[in-house]
Amino acid sequence: MYGLIAKMTAAPGQRDALTAILLDELTGRPGCLSYIVAHDPADDNAVWVTEVWIDEATHRTSVRDPAVKAVITRCIDKMATFSDAQVTRPLGGTGL
């Protein structure tokens, strides 16, 4: 499996709008086993997204999909910064 842990910092006042796009338009994609959107309780602008995909190729296919690319572009428009995502190799657990 292929995992990502990413921290996004929304532009001021844009966290809810960013969160809505992530939840409404980037969850439930084919081959995505887990995609959890969370706020950072200590930072009003920060959003954490943790993802698990069947494999890296499936994730790459998804983010290259023109429709997904368009959504990601709209997300980027609402962000101030996007920290480098931590790549992981999920082995198992609850919720996969």
Added chain:
Amino acid sequence: MYGLIAKMTAAPGQRDALTAILLDELTGRPGCLSYIVAHDPADDNAVWVTEVWIDEATHRTSVRDPAVKAVITRCIDKMATFSDAQVTRPLGGTGL
């Protein structure tokens, strides 16, 4: 919901043993919606655990359970370091 993102660094040669305990004995606990154990592909000793619980109280109850405490102690014995966990407030997604 209540979430945690934690990085554990196993003692040299102990990552697999630590991973086995986490997967075998700390998944599927009551009130735990997601508990994913992953290796860090760039660090042979690092384990990432991302968790989502119904709420903070449920998580606190779980980690205070004597049986769970005993398992956590065995995990700590296999660790070199445990970075402060990032607390999150999950809002939704795939795999909850």
